[in-house]
Amino acid sequence: MxxxxxxxxxxxxxxxxxxxxxxxxxxxxxxxxxxxxxxxxxxxxxxxxxxxxxxxxxxxxxxxxxxxxxxxxxxxxxxxxxxxxxxxxxxxxxxxxxxxxxxxxxxxxxxxxxxxxxxxxxxxxxxxxxxxxxxxxxxxxxxxxxxxxxxxxxxxxxxxxxxxxxxxxxxxxxxxxxxxxxxxxxxxxxxxxxxxxxxxxxxxxxxxxxxxxxxxxxxxxxxxxxxxxxFSQEYKPHNLSATDNVRATFVLTRTFIDRLKIWVVSQIPTSSHISSFVVVCAYIWCCMAKIRNDEKQMFIVPLDCRKRLDPPIPTSYFGNCLRMSISIAKTSLLTGNEGIIAAAKILGENIHKELAEKDGLVKDYSTLNIDEMLKTIIAISGTPKLVFYDMDFGWGKPKKFEVVSIDYSLSVSIHACKECNQDLEIGVSLTAKEMEIFICVFKEGLELHV
Structure with a gap:
C-alpha cells in the first residue's frame, strides 16, 4: 500500500x-x-x-x-x-x-x-x-x-x-x-x-x-x-534543498543572561561595551566553536542603523537598514577556559567601533582586512527587540516560531520567547553529529554559570 x-x-x-x-x-x-x-x-x-x-x-x-x-x-x-x-x-x-x-x-x-x-x-x-x-x-x-x-x-x-x-x-x-x-x-x-x-x-x-x-x-x-x-546561464533561484541537518531550539533565560553578564563584566571591568546581547552572542560563538575544528572563525552580527544614522530615520523606514559587525578569532581562543570573556571583548569592541566611527555605517566593506576565506562563518539572524510571538491574528499567539532560512548556512536565530519577552530562543541548524555536541556544550555552559 x-x-x-x-x-x-x-x-x-x-x-x-x-x-x-x-x-x-x-x-x-x-x-x-x-x-x-x-x-x-x-x-x-x-x-x-x-x-x-x-x-x-x-x-x-x-x-x-x-x-x-x-x-x-x-x-x-x-x-x-x-x-x-x-x-x-x-x-x-x-x-x-x-x-x-x-x-x-x-x-x-x-x-x-x-x-x-x-x-x-x-x-x-x-x-x-x-x-x-x-x-x-x-x-x-x-x-x-x-x-x-x-x-x-x-x-x-x-x-x-x-x-x-x-x-x-x-x-x-x-x-x-x-x-x-x-x-x-x-x-x-x-x-x-x-x-x-x-x-x-x-x-x-x-x-x-x-x-x-x-x-x-x-x-x-x-x-x-x-x-x-x-545573467549567467548557470544562475538558479535560491530554494531550500534536501539536507540531513536537524534543527533545535534552546532557551536562555533572563536570569542566566544577567548572571553571565555580571560575571563577564567582573572579568574585564575596563570594557564598557559589554551588553546583554553581546554576552549572548559570545556564549553562542563559544558553543559553536567547539563543534568546528578550523583555525579561525568569523562571527557576524547585524546592527539596525535606523536610529544610528545622522540624522536618525524612522523605525518604520521600509527596506534593509543593517550594518554587519564582523569579528574574527582563533578557535583555540574561543574554546579555552576564558573563551566567553575573549569572545565578549572582541564582539563588544567591534560592535562599538562599527557604530562609533563617523563614517562607520556607510563605509565600504572592502576596507576590512580579511586575509583569508574562513570555512566557519556564523551569522546571527533576527533580533530580540522584535517580538514575533505577538503575531495573533485572532486565534491566539503562535505555538512556535521558526526561522527556517538558517538552514541555508551556519546561521543562528535569536528572538524573544513566547512565555517571557526577556528570555531568548536560540534556533540552530546543524548536522546530527554537530547538534549532539552542541547540546552537550550548551548545557554544560548553563550548569557552569548557574
Missing part, C-alpha cells in the same frame, strides 16, 4: 491589493539593500494550535487570511511587487516595481506530519519544515534587459484537528526583520478587525522615502549585489 503524500495542495491562488488602491510605482534599492540582493530568501514559519477540521479551515481561516492580506498589501506595495535587476553595463540600480495586476502567490495545503513534534524544541529533521515553506520557483523571469524576481509568497498549511502553519518567503532585498515585522503587525491588526480602520488610526505606515541618501556609497556598494551572476 502506497504511503500518503506528506503535503497535499488544496489550492494555489493569487492575492492582489483591492482594485485601484495602488498606482504603478517603484522603489529604488539603496546600498543597505545591495548586500542582500544575491542572498537566499528569508523564511519564517508560524505554527498555530487550533483543533480545526478541513471544512472549518477552508471556510473560516483561509477567507479571513486572503481578505486581510489583500487589504494589507495596499499599504505595503513592495510585498506584492517584483524585484528588477539590470545588467551592470546599464549602471541602473536594482528596484522593486509594482504594476497593476501584480500578486502574491498563496498556497493552501494539508499536511500529515506530526504537529506536536514540529513545534517542539528538540532536534527535528530540517527537511520536514521545508514542506511548509513556499518557494519562488517559477516566479523568476530573465531577459537580456532585466531579471524579474518575486519578492514575497505565502503558504498556509492545515494539520487536521491540530492546527495550521503560516509560512512566508521574502526576498531579502525586500527588507530586514524590522520591515518584515511591521508588515506582519499590520496584517494581524487588519485580520482581527476585518478592515484597515484600526490600523490607519493606530498603526504605523511604512516610510518609502529613500531617506538613506548616499549616491556615492550606492555606486561603491553595487558590486555587492553581484548583478552579473543573475
Amino acid at each position: 502506497a504511503s500518503l503524500p506528506i503535503l497535499s495542495v488544496l489550492e494555489d491562488t493569487q492575492v492582489s491589493p483591492p482594485p485601484a488602491t495602488i498606482v504603478d510605482t517603484s522603489l529604488t534599492l539603496t546600498f543597505f539593500d545591495f548586500l542582500f540582493v544575491s542572498r537566499p530568501p528569508i523564511h519564517y514559519l508560524y505554527f498555530y494550535q487550533l483543533p480545526l477540521t478541513k471544512t472549518q479551515f477552508v471556510k473560516t481561516i483561509v477567507p479571513n487570511l486572503k481578505h486581510s492580506l489583500s487589504i494589507t498589501l495596499q499599504h505595503f506595495f513592495p510585498f506584492v511587487g517584483n524585484l528588477f535587476i539590470f545588467p551592470t553595463s546599464t549602471k541602473k540600480l536594482p528596484e522593486i516595481r509594482y504594476v497593476d495586476g501584480d500578486f502574491v502567490k498563496l498556497t493552501i495545503a494539508e499536511c500529515n506530519l506530526d504537529f506536536d513534534d514540529l513545534t517542539g524544541n528538540h532536534p527535528r529533521k530540517c527537511d520536514m519544515f521545508h514542506h511548509l515553506i513556499p518557494h519562488f520557483g517559477q516566479q523568476f523571469f530573465k531577459t537580456s534587459d532585466y531579471v524579474k524576481i518575486a519578492t514575497f509568497s505565502l503558504q498556509v498549511t492545515l494539520f487536521p484537528n491540530n492546527g495550521f502553519s503560516i509560512g512566508t518567503t521574502s526576498h531579502h532585498s525586500l527588507g530586514d526583520a524590522s520591515t518584515q515585522f511591521y508588515f506582519l503587525k499590520a496584517w494581524i491588526t487588519i485580520a482581527r478587525c476585518g478592515t484597515n480602520h484600526t490600523f490607519l488610526a493606530n498603526g504605523t505606515l511604512p516610510v518609502f522615502d529613500r531617506l538613506v541618501n548616499y549616491p556615492e556609497v550606492d555606486k561603491s556598494f553595487l558590486k555587492y549585489a553581484y548583478v552579473g551572476s543573475f
Whole structure:
C-alpha cells in the first residue's frame, strides 16, 4: 500500500491589493539593500494550535487570511511587487516595481506530519519544515534587459484537528526583520478587525522615502549585489534543498543572561561595551566553536542603523537598514577556559567601533582586512527587540516560531520567547553529529554559570 503524500495542495491562488488602491510605482534599492540582493530568501514559519477540521479551515481561516492580506498589501506595495535587476553595463540600480495586476502567490495545503513534534524544541529533521515553506520557483523571469524576481509568497498549511502553519518567503532585498515585522503587525491588526480602520488610526505606515541618501556609497556598494551572476546561464533561484541537518531550539533565560553578564563584566571591568546581547552572542560563538575544528572563525552580527544614522530615520523606514559587525578569532581562543570573556571583548569592541566611527555605517566593506576565506562563518539572524510571538491574528499567539532560512548556512536565530519577552530562543541548524555536541556544550555552559 502506497504511503500518503506528506503535503497535499488544496489550492494555489493569487492575492492582489483591492482594485485601484495602488498606482504603478517603484522603489529604488539603496546600498543597505545591495548586500542582500544575491542572498537566499528569508523564511519564517508560524505554527498555530487550533483543533480545526478541513471544512472549518477552508471556510473560516483561509477567507479571513486572503481578505486581510489583500487589504494589507495596499499599504505595503513592495510585498506584492517584483524585484528588477539590470545588467551592470546599464549602471541602473536594482528596484522593486509594482504594476497593476501584480500578486502574491498563496498556497493552501494539508499536511500529515506530526504537529506536536514540529513545534517542539528538540532536534527535528530540517527537511520536514521545508514542506511548509513556499518557494519562488517559477516566479523568476530573465531577459537580456532585466531579471524579474518575486519578492514575497505565502503558504498556509492545515494539520487536521491540530492546527495550521503560516509560512512566508521574502526576498531579502525586500527588507530586514524590522520591515518584515511591521508588515506582519499590520496584517494581524487588519485580520482581527476585518478592515484597515484600526490600523490607519493606530498603526504605523511604512516610510518609502529613500531617506538613506548616499549616491556615492550606492555606486561603491553595487558590486555587492553581484548583478552579473543573475545573467549567467548557470544562475538558479535560491530554494531550500534536501539536507540531513536537524534543527533545535534552546532557551536562555533572563536570569542566566544577567548572571553571565555580571560575571563577564567582573572579568574585564575596563570594557564598557559589554551588553546583554553581546554576552549572548559570545556564549553562542563559544558553543559553536567547539563543534568546528578550523583555525579561525568569523562571527557576524547585524546592527539596525535606523536610529544610528545622522540624522536618525524612522523605525518604520521600509527596506534593509543593517550594518554587519564582523569579528574574527582563533578557535583555540574561543574554546579555552576564558573563551566567553575573549569572545565578549572582541564582539563588544567591534560592535562599538562599527557604530562609533563617523563614517562607520556607510563605509565600504572592502576596507576590512580579511586575509583569508574562513570555512566557519556564523551569522546571527533576527533580533530580540522584535517580538514575533505577538503575531495573533485572532486565534491566539503562535505555538512556535521558526526561522527556517538558517538552514541555508551556519546561521543562528535569536528572538524573544513566547512565555517571557526577556528570555531568548536560540534556533540552530546543524548536522546530527554537530547538534549532539552542541547540546552537550550548551548545557554544560548553563550548569557552569548557574
